[in-house]
Amino acid sequence: MRAALPTLPVMHSEWIKIRSLRGTFGALIAILVTTVGIQAFTAWAIGTAEEGSMGDDPLFAAYYAINFGQVAAIAFGANAFSAEFHNGALRTTFAAVPNRSRFYLSKMAVIGGLALVAGQLTGLLTFVAGQAFMGQYALELGAPGTVRSIVGCGLYLTVITLFAAGLSAILRSGVAVISILVPFVLLVSFVISGAASDIGQFMPDKAGQMVLRSESIGGVLGPWTGMGVAMLWAAAAGVGGLLAVRRRDA
Numbered sequence: 001m002r003a004a005l006p007t008l009p010v011m012h013s014e015w016i017k018i019r020s021l022r023g024t025f026g027a028l029i030a031i032l033v034t035t036v037g038i039q040a041f042t043a044w045a046i047g048t049a050e051e052g053s054m055g056d057d058p059l060f061a062a063y064y065a066i067n068f069g070q071v072a073a074i075a076f077g078a079n080a081f082s083a084e085f086h087n088g089a090l091r092t093t094f095a096a097v098p099n100r101s102r103f104y105l106s107k108m109a110v111i112g113g114l115a116l117v118a119g120q121l122t123g124l125l126t127f128v129a130g131q132a133f134m135g136q137y138a139l140e141l142g143a144p145g146t147v148r149s150i151v152g153c154g155l156y157l158t159v160i161t162l163f164a165a166g167l168s169a170i171l172r173s174g175v176a177v178i179s180i181l182v183p184f185v186l187l188v189s190f191v192i193s194g195a196a197s198d199i200g201q202f203m204p205d206k207a208g209q210m211v212l213r214s215e216s217i218g219g220v221l222g223p224w225t226g227m228g229v230a231m232l233w234a235a236a237a238g239v240g241g242l243l244a245v246r247r248r249d250a
Helices: 008-020 022-046 066-085 089-096 100-131 146-171 174-195 204-212 223-247
Strands: none
Touching: 008 022, 008 100, 022 066, 022 100, 066 089, 066 100, 066 146, 066 174, 066 204, 089 100, 100 146, 100 223, 146 174, 146 204, 146 223, 174 204, 204 223
16 A cells, blocks of 8 residues: 555656746646736726626625636646646656656646645735725735635645546546536536536536635525535546546556
8 A cells, every 4th residue: 555655756757847837837826827917807896896896795795716727727637637648658657657647646746736825825916916906995915714715726726727637537538638627617607507506516617616705696605514515526537537547448
């Protein structure tokens, strides 16, 4: 069992892989830049127009741009893992790390760790940058729910990243995962929530984003139970990815 645990040398090699892939590393940086930039610009453009101009829930409105940042998180997670399926890279990886479970868990740990760091910075800077342009409607950093939402933003982006990475291990294609998940979180989940709110609240994005709200929008999920549901989606994809990596030919 110990041999299946992530190890520092394997994790270091996975970090080198991600750092050397410009598109993948660029997607990681885009999580921060896109979310903070769009939030600040939107708040500057319409934030002081009238109360509630960015949404009825001021706290949730403070993370409006997460709708764009989660696309970058999906791209990062999908590309970070799917790179193993290009040009026989996986065979080389297995030659260096024969224990497939150790490789998989180490890679997912690095992907998740990087997403968590980027996500937490994104949560803090998105809130601060956006509220700087909200004028009299700005929320104070110590207002009820703000600390929870900042931490939750980072956790949500991490969960979405790992969800995409796990699906990439299953489907062996980053393009396929991006093609499925981006429309899913931007359109399908919205339609399902509108048509059947009882079911829609359990979609990974809707459930995970409950942690960003100052109050419940109805249903059975609260901030942390919603995050728990999103984590279950990511865990299911992660376990499926592990089984796929262990059982399939390289």
